[in-house]
Amino acid sequence: MEKKILIQKLWNLVNLAEDYYSTGFKSRHPEIKEAPVKQVENGEKGQSPGKRLESIKQEILTCKKCSLHYGRTNAVPGEGNLHADIFIVGNGPDEEEDATGRPFAGNAGNYLDKWLTAIQLDKGRHCFVSNIVRCRPPQNRDPGLEESRACFVYIDEQLAIIKPKVILCLGRIPGQILTGKLTTSVAKLRDQLFSCKGIPVIVTYHPVSVLQDQSLRKPVWEDLKRLKMILDKQTG
Numbered sequence: 001m002e003k004k005i006l007i008q009k010l011w012n013l014v015n016l017a018e019d020y021y022s023t024g025f026k027s028r029h030p031e032i033k034e035a036p037v038k039q040v041e042n043g044e045k046g047q048s049p050g051k052r053l054e055s056i057k058q059e060i061l062t063c064k065k066c067s068l069h070y071g072r073t074n075a076v077p078g079e080g081n082l083h084a085d086i087f088i089v090g091n092g093p094d095e096e097e098d099a100t101g102r103p104f105a106g107n108a109g110n111y112l113d114k115w116l117t118a119i120q121l122d123k124g125r126h127c128f129v130s131n132i133v134r135c136r137p138p139q140n141r142d143p144g145l146e147e148s149r150a151c152f153v154y155i156d157e158q159l160a161i162i163k164p165k166v167i168l169c170l171g172r173i174p175g176q177i178l179t180g181k182l183t184t185s186v187a188k189l190r191d192q193l194f195s196c197k198g199i200p201v202i203v204t205y206h207p208v209s210v211l212q213d214q215s216l217r218k219p220v221w222e223d224l225k226r227l228k229m230i231l232d233k234q235t236g
């Protein structure tokens with residue numbers, strides 16, 4: 001019995017420490033303090049940010065909100081640092097992501113690592129990586145508008161918990177959805193700075209597109225430098 005009470009006390013202490021850390025983190029982001037946090041279906045009130053993120057992950061793994069769930073092997077909930085500065089949004093999961101359940105699992109992910117290293121950032125330490133839809137579209141087609149809208153609830157909830165300093169959209173579909181410019185090309189979107197829920201949004205090309213067309217390396221490098229500048233400004 002005493003052992004049970006001791007375990008309960010230790011558990012309460014862990015929760016207190018988590019909540020203290022999260023409050024300190026929030027105070028660095030006053031501009032998005034009021035961002036609405038919707039309760040996920042299987043979440044509970046008063047959960048720490050880590051537990052809320054885990055609840056969202058569990059909800060995604062069994063989600064059937066759109067027809068993409070029929071063809072998936074694994075949903076890809078997204079992963080990274082709970083206190084990430086950068087929230088990365090890719091396209092729909094490809095074959096490798098679908099097989100592993102992990103975002104940017106293959107060549108595109110390795111290439112993205114190199115991009116981040118070039119601006120002194122580390123994917124695991126500084127980023128949370130997600131996709132605009134969390135289930136693989138058939139034959140790697142682009143995610144549809146309705147599918148992207150259905151799945152946006154998860155980006156919304158993860159953003160509200162992580163409160164990143166900047167969102168990096170990789171590719172046309174995530175760029176169009178997060179900026180609301182549904183007919184604008186990446187070439188035009190990357191020329192402007194947008195904001196989603198008070199968080200700056202940068203749009204650039206997807207690593208797969210750059211692997212296929214090396215002429216895109218230069219614009220991507222410019223976008224990465226802009227991203228770093230925004231981060232450095234906010235860090236002071």
Ligand code: SF4
Nearest residue numbers: 063065066134135151
């Ligand atoms: S793509 Fe998103 S909304 Fe559609 S079933 Fe998968 S997790 Fe649910």
